[in-house]
Amino acid sequence: MPETFLSRAGWRDATRTDLAGDASGRRYTRLLRGTESAVLMESPDAAIGPFLTVSAHFDDLGLSVPRIIASSEPQGLILMEDLGDDTFARVIAADPAAETTLGEAVIQCVATWQAAKVPAWAAAYDAEAMTAALEPAWTHAAQPAGPTEECGRLFRTLLEEHGGDEVVLVHRDFQAVNLVWMPGRQDARRVGLLDFQDALAGHPAYDLASYLQDARRDVSPETEAWMLDRFCTVTGRDRDAFGGAYALQSLQRNVRILGLFARLAERGRTGYLAHVPRVRGYVERSLRHPAAAPLADPLRACLAGQVAA
Template sequence: MSLKADYALQRKNLIGSFLESENITFKSLIKIKSDASHRKYYRIQNKKLLLMDADPRTNEKLTSFVKIDKILLNYGLTAPKIYKKDILNGLMLLEDFGEDTFSKILNKKNEKIMYKNALEVLSVLDNKGKTAPTIKGLKKYTINEQLKETSLFFEWYLREHLGKKLDKDSILSFELNLKKLYKKICTKNRTLVLRDFHVDNLIRRADKKIGLIDFQDALLGSSSYDLSSIVEDVRRPISRELKDMLIKYFHKLTKEDLEKLKIEIAYFSIQRNMKIIGIFSRLKYRDNKPRYMKYIPNAKNFIRNHLEKQELRILKDWFEANRINV
C-alpha cells in the first residue's frame, strides 16, 4: 500500500470513530460540492448536521473557526452551532443551514431585500465594533497582510498566467503606493471583518435568517471591506443602481460617513480583487481548478472602474507605467 493510500485509510478510520459515537455511518454521508478551499463537507441524511473534514495537513484554521463562531453567536448573528469537534484531527459536526445559498436563490425579484438583509448583518458587526470591547487575541487586518495578498497577483496572475515578471523596484513602488493610500483612507480597524462575505457564503435559512459560513479568516478591520465584498462580488455583479442603493442603505444603518464609505469601498475593491485574481490563477495552475478563471474579467472590471477615481490616481499611474492592462 502506498503512503497516500495508507494515510487515506487512516483518515477514513479516524472519521469513522468520530462519527460512531453519534450513531452516524458513512452510508448517511452525502458529499457537498467543494469550494476553493481544501475543506470537505458532508451532509448527514435525516439530521440537520454537516461533517466538516479539514485535514490538518492543509493548514485549515479550525481553532479560528471555533473562536469566530462563538463571537458571532454572542453578537446574536446566525453562525452554525458546533455539536462536536476534534480540533487536533480537523473534524467537526456543525448545524446544517440547508442549501439555499444566495448564489442559488438570488434573482431580480428578491435581490433588493436579500442584499439589504445581508447588509443588516454587516451593520451589527459595525455597531459592535463601535460599542463592544475589543476582541482579545484577534489580529488586525493590517497593510502588511493586505500586501501579502496582493503579492498573489504578481506571482500567480502576472508571472504564472501572463508570463510577465515585474522587477523588485516595480513591486516596491506598488507597495509604497498602497501603504500611502491605506494610511490616508482607512482609519478604522475596530470591526470584525469576515473577509469572505459573498454570495456563496450566505445562506437563507428556513426561518429567513441569514446563515454565515466560512469565516475562519476573520480579522479586525474596516466594515467597508465586507461591504465591498458583497456589493462588488465577482460571482454575481449587480447593477450600478442597486449597488448605490445598498451603499446608501448601509450608511443609513451605521451612520458611517457616506463619502468615506465610497472611497474605502474603492480601495478595498482594488486590493481584494487583485488578491482574487491571484488566488483564482493559483487554483488553476497549482490546484488544477481552472473553473474560477471565468470570474477574472469581473474582478478586472471592478479594479478598472475604481482606478478612475482621483483619490486612487497613483495606482492607475502605476498600472499604466508597468503596462498592466485591467
C-alpha cells in the same frame, strides 16, 4: 471518512452526500438521519480552532451560525447544523427581485457585528497586512517587468490615507455563496453565516466589498451604490469618506484574488479563471474612483495581459 468520530456523535449510519468544497481544500458532506440533517466539515490542512472561535463570537451576538454538534481539533473535524441550500447566490439567481430584501438583511447583519467590540483574538488586517497580502498578485499575475514595488508602496500609502481609525471584525469571505437565506428568522438572523474562519480586524468597508464585488456573480453598479448609501445611512457613516475607503478595500481584495486565481491555475485548478474577466471589471470600477487614481497607471501596467479563461 472519520467513522469513529461520526459513531461517537451518533451519525455513523447516516446517508452521505458530498457537497461542493472550496479553494482551501476543506471537504463537506451532508449527513441525513431520518428527518434530521447535518454537515461534516473535514479540514486536513488547516486548523479548525479559528472556525470554532469565530462561530462562538457570532453566536454570542445573536447571529445565525451553524450549531456545533461535535468537533475534533486534532482530526480537523466539525459536525455542524445544516443551514440548507438556499444560499444568497442561488436565491438571487432564481429571483433577481429578491436582491433588495436580501441586501437589507446583509446590512442589518454586518451592522450588528460591527457595532460589537472587536475580539482580542482578531489579528490586524491593516494597511501593512493588506499590502503584504498582495504578494500572490505580484508573483503570479503581474507582468515580469511590471512596477510591482511602486504599486505596493502606493497601496500601503492610500490604504493608510483612507483607512480612518475605526476597526471592526471582518468576515473576509462575505460572499453570496457563503450566506444562507433564512426567512423564518428575524432581522439580522435571516442571514446564515458560513466560512468565517479567516476573520480578522479590519476596515468596515471590506465585507461590503466582498459581497458587492463578488467574483462569482454580477452585481450592478446601481445595486452597489444603493447598498453603500443604505449602509452609511443605517450606520451613520459619511458617504464620501466611506466611498473612498470602499474603493481601495475593493481594489486590494480583487487584485489579490487575481493573484490567487493565477496561482491556482498554475497548480492545475483552472476553473477559477472563468471569473477573471468579472474581477478585472471590478478592478476597473474601483480605479475610476478618485481615491484610487494614483494607482491607475502603474496597476494597469502590472496587470496588462493578465491570464484569463
